[in-house]
Amino acid sequence: MDKKYTIKDIAKLAGVSKGTVDRVLHKRGKVSPLALEKVNEVLKVIDYEPNLIARNLKNNKIYRICIVLPDPKIDPYWLPCLNGIDDARQEFKAYNLVIETFYFNPEKKKSFLKTNETVLGLSPDAVLLAPLFHKETVDVIEEYHSLNIIVNTFNNQVESSFVQCFVGQDLFRSGRIAAKLLDSITDKGQIAIVHIDETYKNAIHMQEKERGFRNYFEEKENSEYTITTLKLKNPNVEISFNNFLNENPDVSGIFITTSKAYQIAKIISAFKHKKIRVVGYDLVDENVSYLNQGVIDFMIHQNQKRQAYLGITSLVEYFLFHKEIPEMILLPIDIVNAENAEYYIE
Amino acid sequence: MDKKYTIKDIAKLAGVSKGTVDRVLHKRGKVSPLALEKVNEVLKVIDYEPNLIARNLKNNKIYRICIVLPDPKIDPYWLPCLNGIDDARQEFKAYNLVIETFYFNPEKKKSFLKTNETVLGLSPDAVLLAPLFHKETVDVIEEYHSLNIIVNTFNNQVESSFVQCFVGQDLFRSGRIAAKLLDSITDKGQIAIVHIDETYKNAIHMQEKERGFRNYFEEKENSEYTITTLKLKNPNVEISFNNFLNENPDVSGIFITTSKAYQIAKIISAFKHKKIRVVGYDLVDENVSYLNQGVIDFMIHQNQKRQAYLGITSLVEYFLFHKEIPEMILLPIDIVNAENAEYYIE
DNA sequence: ATAAAAAATGTGCTCGAACACATATTAAAA
């Protein structure tokens, strides 16, 4: 009853040859109305699922997927992505896939352009892109598109109709979550939103998080907080923030919009006056350390590993199994405290 | 350079036939020392990965996997599992797999035994089991084992050497997480651990969570809490708990060890005296509703969907791709508040 | 009516691993 029908079965049932069935299934034409009718009749009754194994055995084209992302040696934020890429590579190693990683220097537009130039030269079937530089990205994507190379982006969103799929998180919502967390662990007083080393390339990220954060408190009636935004730049973070704390003794909560919560945590742990609550992003070692010490209360996990993983697998499954690529994959926004952190560290 | 070698390639390189290579690779014997040497020499140099697609095309055995779990109509806790099962079914629908679901009445041992009897009669290749009744489970697993049927368990752990893999969460740790959460949102006072409708079949679950919960506060120095355990049974939950609240005005936090936090939330939302913090389990509709109302503060997500999914996929990948089945798959323990709940509801 | 062109249909090979079976080689027995 659960028997899998083959093209041969259909051919026999319809009284035609497998070639005809094949033509009907693939709408290749050259089929008489009568034969078409007969085959469709059979297809209506049975539930035909092509055997993907056989299909892939035949179609042994080598698909090449290139991943373009910032060098994790320069910005360790991207390090978990490598594990996600490895996972995907491992999972599909039986297939004819070449999955290659290409780094660029996240501080240099030129490096970004050059890396993409290299990738373009390889004419891969698809590219998974971490689009840091807005204008350059749009141009690059257009180039890929003109060569019929599919482009997925991850981590950062960029509005281009040539992007097949974006994998990432809803940053606005992520800001709201941070707000809710701080709200639940502090009473009243001043809350500081801290942007560290804001640059053109991550500004949108931070602003979106801030928007969500403020939105939460705006929606909440009779909220007893005042909210201040601070933009700090290394190497002056320590001095500036210390000054801020001294000038604002009523600070009860801090929301850091980047991976650099540990810088603030360091200052706070020295600042013994009162308990200040901290919420930040990303499970980099330093953050986890302060999380375990109780200086940071909650972290929000951006799940870069899974972003990279899903960015690749959606492409692979499209090539191999003809699965549709979704327009957007929004990952859950994981809340992490000292007790469940180990599950998310990767 | 990334070329995939085939058996034919090896044969040519070694100067033997593909039959001989096959015998060497599968250690089927009937190979002369000389030929063995020649083939091994080649294998040492190149990196041969058998093409799993071709292998599976040939070995087109139909694998049958049965999932045995409580009827979700009786206990909706199990409802998300169906989605996980469907996901797995969908993902592998191209392969020769029969994935069938069998329900039993979670309140009746007899039903459990009967369902397993039915499954045994089908002699599947593997079974994914939700082992509610301890003794009976051990016996059933032994029966499966004697028929060479692989058994994975999920949700509940049962110590039997015949279980290939357990998929679930670390309940002790989950208790600790709940403790940490309550600790971070309450100051001092009394904390109540509430077990609702504790029965033999879920007692271990609850106790393990309680152990973890208490362990957290034991480790913490100068904790200003007193912790009380309450065992409530329907239909007396409302009366008993109301009495408890009235007799203990210093209650500041509640940890409910089952999916029934909504019952407690209902009572609390009527009890206006002071803010009491609540942490519970599972994203059933009623709980989510109280989470959104702000009566429940945090939920812990047990991820039944993914438990079922991974329980199946580990089996499928073993059969299809000869992947090793891990002894244990521990899922992350997700912390959920009103803002990120939507991502986990399934 | 017949040839030529067009359309429809069927056949056969490929992909790589696995294994049955046929053939070749070597070793042991007569």
Place this chain on the structure above:
DNA sequence: TTTTAATATGTGTTCGAGCACATTTTTTAT
């Protein structure tokens, strides 16, 4: 040395989809 047994090696088929090519049928033109 020849026969027989044992062992080693090679060949060919299978799985299902896909596609090139061969063959058949139908249509159009002469």
